[in-house]
Amino acid sequence: MLDEAGGTEVVATAPATVRLTAGVEHVACMSLSPKGTLRWYAGCCRTPLGNTSRNARLPYLGLVTSCIDAAPQQLDAAVGPAGRCLINTASATAPVRATPLAFAWGGLRILAGIVGARLRGERASPFFDGNGQPLRAPEVISLEQRQALERGDASADPD
Numbered sequence: 001m002l003d004e005a006g007g008t009e010v011v012a013t014a015p016a017t018v019r020l021t022a023g024v025e026h027v028a029c030m031s032l033s034p035k036g037t038l039r040w041y042a043g044c045c046r047t048p049l050g051n052t053s054r055n056a057r058l059p060y061l062g063l064v065t066s067c068i069d070a071a072p073q074q075l076d077a078a079v080g081p082a083g084r085c086l087i088n089t090a091s092a093t094a095p096v097r098a099t100p101l102a103f104a105w106g107g108l109r110i111l112a113g114i115v116g117a118r119l120r121g122e123r124a125s126p127f128f129d130g131n132g133q134p135l136r137a138p139e140v141i142s143l144e145q146r147q148a149l150e151r152g153d154a155s156a157d158p159d
Contacts, residue, residue, distance in 0.1 A: 004094055005092045005093055005094040005095075005096045006091065006092050006093030006094065007088075007092060007096070008048070008064055008066070009064070009065045009066065010050075010051075010062045010063060010064055010065065011062075011063045011065055011075065012060065012061075012062055012063075012106070012109070012110045012113065013061050013063055013113070014059045014060070014061065014113060014114075014117040014122055015052065015059055015060070015061040015122075015124065015125035015126065015127060015128075016059065016117065016122040016123070016124040016125065017061075017078065018050075018061060018063065018125075018126050019126060020126045023042060023044070024126075024135075026042045026043050026044040026045075027040060027041075027042065027043070027049070027126075027127070027135055027136060028040070028041055028042070028043030028136055028139070029041075029127070029134055029135070029136045029137070029138040029139065030138055030139045030140070030141060031054075031138045031139070031140045031141075032140075032141060032146055033140065034140050035054065036054075036140075037051045037052070037053065037054075038051065038052045038053070038054055038127070038134060038138050039051050040052065040127050042067075047067050048064045048066075048067060049063070049064060049067055050062050050063040050064055050127075052125070052127055052128075054134075054138075055132075056123070056125060056128035056132035056133070056134075057118075057123075057132065058114065059113075059114055059117035059118060059122050059123075059125075060110065060113075060114055061125070061127075087103055
């Protein structure tokens with residue numbers, strides 16, 4: 001899922017724009033801390049799907065584009081044209097330039113999308129049930145597991 005610089009392309013969208021058409025039984029969830037972001041993935045093959053807040057009322061989904069079976073034009077038509085910005089560039093494995101202006105503009109677009117979805121009353125999410133509970137209980141990894149995974153220690157794998 002990583003590109004040549006060690007990054008992952010993510011599209012910010014409202015969860016209501018996404019449908020899981022197959023494999024829902026394989027959807028799994030983990031978090032790096034007890035209060036952290038929910039990281040959704042396919043448990044059968046560990047393909048990342050996206051990130052959400054723990055609060056289902058926050059209509060935001062960071063959708064990992066590499067898991068989508070669509071041409072770039074189809075993706076743009078579905079979620080809007082993505083403005084490209086690079087964040088967390090210090091962790092890149094190859095030289096990349098930070099894009100602070102694009103990041104600021106992207107942050108404003110995300111905020112506008114969240115506010116708009118809230119005003120429209122969009123509540124649907126493929127990752128939460130009708131009561132706002134996560135579709136799957138998140139597996140919270142310990143600090144020790146996280147540190148071992150960051151070192152590349154496969155024995156720290158929670159499964």
